Amino acid sequence: MNPANNEPVAVVGIGQTEHAAARRDVSIAGLVREAALRALADAELTWSDIDAVVIGKAPDFFEGVMMPELYLADALGAVGKPLMRVHTAGSVGGSTALVAANLVASRVQRTVLTVAFEKQSESNAMWGLSLPVPFQQPLLAGAGGFFAPHVRAYIRRTGAPEHVGSLVAYKDRRNALKNPSAHLHEHGITLEKVQSSPMLWDPIRYSETCPSSDGACAMVLTGRRGAARAPRPPAWVHGGAMRSEPTLFAGKDFVSPRAGRDCAADVYRQAGITDPRREIDVAELYVPFSWYEPMWLENLGFAAEGEGWKLTVSGATELDGDLPVNPSGGVLSTNPIGASGMLRFAEAALQVCGRAGAHQVDGARRALGHAYGGGAQFFSMWLVGAEPPAG
């Protein structure tokens, strides 16, 4: 986005469902509608105020419905309106919000409802992600099998002590206790419990892995005029970008993919950020396996190369640290895959609005929402602020 000539984009409504391993009480349509209605209520708007709907989710195999937006058109109040479906793997929740933001920024639409969801209980996500031979080696079951070697590479490269991953999981699961919407509420969680949980994909233990969730997230995005009518001060989009690189190629750095670095650099340039560690107050990062916190801290420029784990160990990323990461409990506590990216974007927006409740970071003015997907190859990010963008 090019803020100088475009319509400034405001987040005026945010809604998310209750997340659970299986939301048997609602259909797929009921799930997306729950999030959408909450976002509309938050914005004090109705379906008729919405000009277009942008929906995103991860692979259609997760629910067994091909291009489900067609069937969901009615439930999303999209009849007679533009309805778009984004799919960029795990980054899709973020990408979907950015596609919606562009519709407002370009002045093609005034007020856009954006929704992302996954109802993983309709199928088995691990096997849904396991490609048949010849596309993938037969032993690569699920995402953990794919990412564990890259975590080991990070540990080898940086010499990080082996307990770093458990610190992240312990923090995020405790943060989730302050977020009533989170899927996992592990009362009585201790560091020892995390460290003694079964090893799934060495070095990733059971408690260092994201759950499989049913859930949805929705936001209402609008321009300056819509923001002026909003019931509360909105969050403003200061920058947003997507970057992609191939899955596998000679020279690919799985530990710190260049697409992630380039994407962050683009967002920071748009938002006028030169020192992310000092200028960003809180970050909601896509951390499906605990070790990805220190890895992304480096990739996103919050820490020098090889130093990310030290930030985690220092306590800086705790809720009361100087750079809280995933105060909501993050993907480690709630993971409706297609919605996980949008939850990061939405939680960042809640923080700068001062409306994050018990997991609010004091005085948060600028927040980063981050998502990634595929073989650490698709990235989408936005930076939101409490003030409208300059210009």
Added chain:
Amino acid sequence: MRYARDVAIVAFAQTAHRRSSQDVSETEMLLPVLREVLDRAGLAPGEPGFTCSGSSDYLAGRPFSFTMTLDGVGAWPPVAESHVEMDGAWALHEAWVELLTGAADTALVYAYGKSSAGDLGAVLTRQLDPYYTAPLWPGPVDLAALQAQALIDAGETDEQALADIAARSRTAARANPHARLRGPVPMGDHVAGPLRTGDCPPVSDGAAALVLAAGDTARRMCERPAWIRGMDHRTDPQGLGLRDLTDAPSARLAAEHAGAFDAPVDTAEIHAPFTAQEVILRKALRLGDDVSVNPSGGALAADPVMATGLIRFGEAAVRVHRGESDRALAHATSGPCLQQNLVGVLEGESR
């Protein structure tokens, strides 16, 4: 000016569509098309400021199928890129909006589908309401037949008129080297009455790509760019009981919002996989007998699902490039019985 910038389609390429492409992967099918379209625009792989594609995991039979075709794009160094699980025409819309924001001056848009990988009729039933309709497994031909019968019952067409549409489309496709059916084919028996084999699109594998460029960049790349004067898409509800199947209100709405009715068009490339759908779309899009409809042969001559709609934009654009059209309408559809519709208006500058 209606939009912040002028954006045009400056280059288009497509495969020779085939019944089966089992000898090549999707990436191998797509790569020559990407090379050709970038060459035409004078761009190197990875050079477009934005890339957007449309495809379906359900056709490929594997999740994240689009991650493989990204290999054909040359996404290194990393590129600004996105993907829609929709026909490529919607990827075109996303890319057009991206260019309007000024974030990029050029965009590569592509789409592909290998219908031959499975039983297309069975696969497309998975698009339907998973609780009430999909368990009945009604295929796309069955649903289109209900629509055609409703149209006949309303006195708006008959089987002979539908056969004429089939013959006209495939006769036009004689001049289209990319088409699968080039020349009339026998109408054959009823597949699902009143639709006969000849009323249905040929199952096709194929890919297509186009390049978008803004302002002076477009003028540099193309002698006569096909300027996008407007583009809009709308949806109807999916439930067949909620719709008048003889009409496509969302197509009409999209055309209105795209500015299609502001001035007459001379050419229209419409995405009507079944003959009877052309009757409905001609009415909804107000296309008179003076408009050249589907000079390429349309979806009745080649139907690589997920790319068929994008091809309509490419076919309309090349006619503007060649000076054969001054103002063309391009249309894409998605979902059962013309549920979702996208309309664009392309213009060449006066000569």
